[in-house]
Amino acid sequence: MHLILILATAAIIQAAVIKEDEVKPCDGIIIDNVYHEIEELKKDIDRPYSLAVAYSTNRVYFSYSLNKDDDVFKTAYVNLNTKEFAHIEGVNNGFAQAVDQTNHDVYIGGSDGIYKYNHKKKSAEFLGVRDADVWHIFFKDVLYYSVFPSQFLFTYINGQSVRYRDLEDTKVDQFIIDNEDVIFFTNTTGLFSQMKGTKEATLYHEFSDVGVRGLATDINGDVFVCLPDGIYKVDKSDVSLRKMLAIDDVFGLAFDNDNNIVYSDATKLIRLKPNKDKTC
Template structure:
């Protein structure tokens, strides 16, 4: 039986992270490239996008799974729902589509157009205000009081993935690698020039994690480096539930590493 940290154990089908055993729970399978995960901690619901085929055309759809009840479904009313984020203070869900930003009400199951009209939204993130990037330019904007403004700290920088941590440090990726930059400055720190980063996420404490093709890492700000957390196979998306368990997606499934009390593993 393997005991090395972060190694998947065949007998138990889980992983050991920081000396704690986590079971591998498949939340949903047979979905095409679930991506850009976001969790509403108040309801413990994960939102994600996936590829859907309609009339021989490939479209993007936003879907959800309640991690407590396992109820799930699609979010209707969004044109090509691709990116999602949650304001954890108000528990409002924002979804980026191919024609702008929508706000989704989980209780009423309705999505209403919110702003950034005629914008093909690439990424979206909420931290004190709403941030988004567009496609194909991939420039970063803030959306405040109905107005979109280029984010001045990265005015001339393309942004693919991005998150903001618990100390207002913005982590972002582009074709050059993974960078960190304190909000209010233009001083970027290169963390990794690896081109295989597929997803960035913050946990419930605001710590930053990185999903590469076959590994999950935690950002180490003291060393300006990445510390490996565990192996995964073909990682696409990354998030954390309200108990700080890792959720990730591969090309066809949504998976959670859930802490277990199984003493035999």
């Protein structure tokens, strides 16, 4: 009798172990109660930065470091449909990328000016702003760019560069413009917003140490922010940042033409694809 009980108990324990082993851990990410699969787009790249997606081709353009000691950067892209990876030739130290989604133009900022990508030649051609070290670049109706080390913000229209009047007395590091013509910008003090046509800025987030690493708008024009510990969404209703996703050492952010999150950490590019039929 005792032997039967022992054997029965052992069988129950073994069944429980087998059942536990069959339970697979959650290998995705939950965002707003929706399961997202993690798709690795490119790995073994150093600090991919300044991400911008061209919706017409679903390519993500970005820069990454070729040499940690000398801060030499190269612009490249990954095709989000095929995962094709390629460098963009013709740019000296390509560091910043922007896309005109209406005309499908890709702009690249380098250490000696602004370039425009020629899709047919598959290389970049010099556009203007000779000898300027372009730090950040964005397109909405016209081309905007900031320069290093002055951190002045300019517009580039019809071959002419002009200081952006609304922020001519303010240093600007990174910046982006949302769907309501509010410009969000950063400097050593913090993250601010300011309605175009005004000079009144609103502080969203004050920096105590490391600041914003990336700004992005999704296909709806909503603004998202990369801080070193994750991705945040701007909530203009109460002037706050809502944490969407915890990521260690996040560097850049963009959205593909299906509004999926594309982000980078210190060594790779990742896309998050929602799967409503799956849960953790």
